[in-house]
Amino acid sequence: MRCPVCERAELVEKVQNYHYRECGLGNVVLTGITVRSCPECGALVPKIPRMEALHDCIAHALVKKEERLTPEEIVFLRKSLGWSGADFADNLHCDKSQVSKWENGRVPMSKQNELLFREIVARGKKIDDYKRTDAARKEAGKVVSLFVSMDDSKRQWTDEWREAA
Ligand SMILES: [Zn+2]
Structure with a gap:
């Protein structure tokens, strides 16, 4: 697939974590996502499965946050x-x-x-x-991100708050 932004190169596919800024939140990381990137301009095109379920998962995590x-x-x-x-x-x-x-x-x-x-x-x-607490969130002042992963069966999104690496 040719880069939709610069049209100068073929996109290269890689499985990686993806900072999901498109959702409007600054601290959501999707783990193990297939991302196509442009070697020329750096444009990133993620392949995000089951988008609706993903947004439900994020909403659920937000509703539970302390x-x-x-x-x-x-x-x-x-x-x-x-x-x-x-x-x-x-x-x-x-x-x-x-x-x-x-x-x-x-x-x-x-x-x-x-x-x-x-x-x-x-x-x-x-x-x-x-009031459910995750260990990472108990430690006051720590900056944590929401890591959202597709499970091994590729059927369900799971969420975990943890410190960004
Ligand atoms: Zn490009």
Whole structure:
């Protein structure tokens, strides 16, 4: 396959970790992904299987996280529900301007609203325990990333928070 960006070279295929910035979150790493890269311009074209299940997996991990949701995570979860900003405001019985303040980080969501929002996202998905902790996240101040891997049977995505290498 020729590079879709520069069209000067054939893409080279390699299995590697892929920093999945396209999802709008800065710290999601997909492990063992087939990535085609351009030797000329460096463009990366990942082959991501079961995209919908992947986004469910990420949403599930966010809903379970101990820390408050970041503005980017609020946007990701809102989109995972297929909601516009107006839908978000309707469902949480608040003003549309309130939603944009949460999403651009000007005003934090109240804890009550955040809990409600997490419940809405979690509905229909099995949530073991919001307070579940992973060893990496117990250590205050450590920067952790969400590593998302396709399991060996290639049927399911699994998530794990751990320190970036
Ligand atoms: Zn290129």
